[in-house]
Amino acid sequence: MQSRRVADIDSYLDPAAAVWSSEAANRIDMIPAPLGLQPTDHIIATWENRPYGEAEWADLKSVHDGETLAVHISWSCAKISIGASEGFPDAAAIAFPVRGEPILLSMGSSDAPMHMLQWKAKGNETRSVLAEGIGSSLPGPSVSENGKGGWSQGIWSVVFSRSLNAPENASPLSAGMTTLIGVAVWNGTNEERAGIKAVSGDWTDFILEA
Amino acid sequence: MSSKQVAMVIDLNKCIGCQTCTVACKTQWTNKEGQEGMYWNTVSTAPGGGTPKDWEGMGGGFRDGKAQAGIRPKQADFGDAWEFNVEDVMFGGDPNGTVGPMEGDPIYGTNWDEDVGGGDYPNSFFFYIPRICNHCTKPACMEACPRGAIYKRDEDGIVLINEDHCRGFRFCQEACPYKEIYFNQTTGTAQKCIFCLPRVEEGVATACSRQCPGRVRFLGFLDDEDGPIHKLVYKHKVALPLHPEYETEPNVFYIPPLAPPSFDDEGNEIDESRIPILYLISLFGPAVHDSLEIIKHERELKRQGGTSELMDVLISRNWLDLFGPFTTQPKDVARTLEGRGNA
Ligand code: SF4
Ligand code: SF4
Numbered sequence: 001m002q003s004r005r006v007a008d009i010d011s012y013l014d015p016a017a018a019v020w021s022s023e024a025a026n027r028i029d030m031i032p033a034p035l036g037l038q039p040t041d042h043i044i045a046t047w048e049n050r051p052y053g054e055a056e057w058a059d060l061k062s063v064h065d066g067e068t069l070a071v072h073i074s075w076s077c078a079k080i081s082i083g084a085s086e087g088f089p090d091a092a093a094i095a096f097p098v099r100g101e102p103i104l105l106s107m108g109s110s111d112a113p114m115h116m117l118q119w120k121a122k123g124n125e126t127r128s129v130l131a132e133g134i135g136s137s138l139p140g141p142s143v144s145e146n147g148k149g150g151w152s153q154g155i156w157s158v159v160f161s162r163s164l165n166a167p168e169n170a171s172p173l174s175a176g177m178t179t180l181i182g183v184a185v186w187n188g189t190n191e192e193r194a195g196i197k198a199v200s201g202d203w204t205d206f207i208l209e210a
Numbered sequence: 211m212s213s214k215q216v217a218m219v220i221d222l223n224k225c226i227g228c229q230t231c232t233v234a235c236k237t238q239w240t241n242k243e244g245q246e247g248m249y250w251n252t253v254s255t256a257p258g259g260g261t262p263k264d265w266e267g268m269g270g271g272f273r274d275g276k277a278q279a280g281i282r283p284k285q286a287d288f289g290d291a292w293e294f295n296v297e298d299v300m301f302g303g304d305p306n307g308t309v310g311p312m313e314g315d316p317i318y319g320t321n322w323d324e325d326v327g328g329g330d331y332p333n334s335f336f337f338y339i340p341r342i343c344n345h346c347t348k349p350a351c352m353e354a355c356p357r358g359a360i361y362k363r364d365e366d367g368i369v370l371i372n373e374d375h376c377r378g379f380r381f382c383q384e385a386c387p388y389k390e391i392y393f394n395q396t397t398g399t400a401q402k403c404i405f406c407l408p409r410v411e412e413g414v415a416t417a418c419s420r421q422c423p424g425r426v427r428f429l430g431f432l433d434d435e436d437g438p439i440h441k442l443v444y445k446h447k448v449a450l451p452l453h454p455e456y457e458t459e460p461n462v463f464y465i466p467p468l469a470p471p472s473f474d475d476e477g478n479e480i481d482e483s484r485i486p487i488l489y490l491i492s493l494f495g496p497a498v499h500d501s502l503e504i505i506k507h508e509r510e511l512k513r514q515g516g517t518s519e520l521m522d523v524l525i526s527r528n529w530l531d532l533f534g535p536f537t538t539q540p541k542d543v544a545r546t547l548e549g550r551g552n553a
Contacts, residue, residue, distance in 0.1 A: 041277035042270070042354035042385035049279070085395055086285050135356040191282070194356050194379045 001026035003062035003069060005175060005209040012063050012070045015150050015157035020072050025059040028183060030075070030198040037105060038195050039135040053198035055185050058092075064208055066175050068144075069164055073183060074157040075198075081188030083122035088193050091186040092149075092158050093118040096171035096179055097203070098130070104182040104203055107131040114182075115140050115171040117160045119147035121188065126160070130169055134195060141167045156185075164208070176210035211347055215367035216405060218419070219428040219442045219449040220340055221465040221524060227338035229253055229321065231418035231427070235342075238417045239404070244396025246291030250403035251418050252320045253340040257328040257489065261320040261341070262287035262389050271350050271387030271456030280350075280384035288392070289319030328489070332477070335484045337467040340426070342418065343390040343403035344451070344460030345369045351402075354385030359400075366431075367461060368407055373399040387456035413538035420533075420540075425526045430534025432461065437534035438523050439463075446508075446520045448501045450494040465524065466490055466498045468505060 004023065006012065011019050032053025038044050061072040071094050083089025093116045095104065100112025108114035108131050116129040116137075126147030128140035143166045149158040164173040173179065180203035186192040235251040252261040260266065262283040270280030292311040299307040327336025345362075349369045352360040359375035360382060362368070371382075371391075376399040383391045383400065391402045406416035414420075419427040430437030435445075442449040442465065449463035469484040483502075490498045508518040523531075530537045 039356040040354050040381065042280065042350060043356065043381055045277040046269075046279040046381070046384050086393055135358065194377070194381070 002207045003064050006063045009065040009068045015159045023061040028058045028200045030055050031201045033197050033199045052196045055198040058183050071160045075185050077156050078154050079189045080151045088188040089120045089122035090188040091120045093184045095182040107134050117145050141170045143170045178207045181206040212364045212367035215432045217432045217439045217461040219463045221426050222467040224424040224426045225338045230421050234417040234421035244394040248392045249320050251342050255336050256339045258323040263318050265389040270385045282383045283389045333472045344462045347459035350385040350458050351382035354381040368405045412543045415533040415536040428532050454495045
């Protein structure tokens with residue numbers, strides 16, 4: 001997919017903004033994160049007979065202005081969960097490789113880490129996360145990360161934004177560059193959290209227009 | 211497995227269900243925001259729903275060494291903290307006001323079915339079961355955490371949650387077969403009994419043990435042959451873990467309850483405990499039979515004027531003998547934390 005270069009990125013920071021409707025959507029097939037890759041035996045035992053990760057697709061759009069990247073992701077989620085009281089919030093994440101060739105489903109490795117932005121419906125919280133394998137995620141460096149989500153008629157739409165320029169551990173991006181993108185979404189109503197999620201099975205080419 | 215392991219033995223024959231332990235723990239450790247409905251120590255009537263409600267049917271733990279699926283207890287299963295209309299009744303000007311919960315009738319709470327028990331008259335029965343985290347030798351909670359946020363201390367076997375690493379995923383709540391982990395909605399982290407770590411480190415007994423008016427709760431290290439724990443668990447083999455079939459190897463043990471004899475249809479006493487042995491086996495495993503026989507035998511010895519080390523330990527005439535190496539008085543420890551009681 002391509003991240004188109006635009007002049008005023010600010011008008012793209014709202015997921016409901018009209019400007020997004022003229023951007024082409026790239027449909028990504030999603031699968032439940034494999035049970036065998038879950039990090040502990042108890043998680044596997046508890047979830048082996050329980051459906052999860054049922055979002056079948058995620059639509060991705062992206063623009064940048066040479067300094068800031070915006071990624072628009074939407075997916076179907078019949079019932080909204082903002083994670084009130086003891087509930088789990090709906091959530092989404094986008095990932096880029098940091099270096100090497102990280103395997104998306106196993107969330108990278110120490111030689112080939114990946115960097116993520118994770119958004120949660122609870123308070124529109126957006127975190128920068130560095131992963132070097134399953135269960136290893138740590139706070140990542142600041143990349144002026146931001147996220148804003150909106151839910152309407154069974155569809156979540158979230159815009160992630162971050163600076164292109166970034167420290168080495170946060171996947172530096174630049175206009176003209178080709179990299180890879182991966183996505184994950186969590187259905188809070190189904191108590192999905194951590195590795196219990198829907199993921200794009202593999203990376204998708206991600207080209208930042210020069 | 212840790213090099214040393216602290217443990218507790220709870221004598222169910224002496225527990226009077228007074229909840230002093232519950233309050234000692236509550237005021238010491240769970241009196242902050244987000245902990246309103248949280249009791250790291252509970253005392254429930256058996257048989258009964260327990261805390262959280264029907265926890266024995268919520269899975270987790272291991273079977274034949276394999277992790278078992280578990281259900282996550284919800285706040286409603288533990289019971290919410292209730293607000294009472296005390297202000298209204300005392301100062302509201304209505305002479306007929308009665309004290310009650312403010313937001314409608316509560317649905318459940320810890321110690322909900324107090325003294326209801328089981329069996330049919332005249333063979334009805336009940337007893338109390340105090341529970342805390344068992345600081346298991348094979349903690350299912352620790353195995354379940356994808357963040358490695360739960361650890362077992364090598365020096366004393368206490369199982370702790372590192373809340374800096376906890377992300378509130380609560381897989382531990384699913385995995386713990388004793389459902390001894392709570393979720394703090396204010397901090398967004400899992401919390402549970404810490405075996406009074408800051409006290410124990412200073413040689414002071416746990417608050418629940420020291421405050422217990424029934425002298426019910428023995429403390430010590432498992433391998434300390436002179437301490438009460440080793441004597442009750444290994445030497446006399448009368449203290450048993452609750453639900454050993456969960457395979458987490460708990461380090462809280464129970465002296466099973468004796469009871470008066472049952473009556474037959476004509477009202478004659480028969481040679482059968484009022485507490486059905488099958489029920490006790492369902493709680494403590496088949497070893498409960500021998501444990502009760504040993505206790506009865508030693509009690510008879512003592513009655514007839516003989517000596518019984520086991521009875522002397524269980525009677526615990528000297529209060530401090532309950533606590534193994536943890537006999538330091540709280541007042542003798544430099545207190546660095548504000549707001550802690552002199553429990
Ligand atoms: S009782 Fe539960 S919370 Fe406590 S150590 Fe055992 S498994 Fe963990
Ligand atoms: S304080 Fe002692 S006697 Fe009272 S409920 Fe607790 S364990 Fe039982």
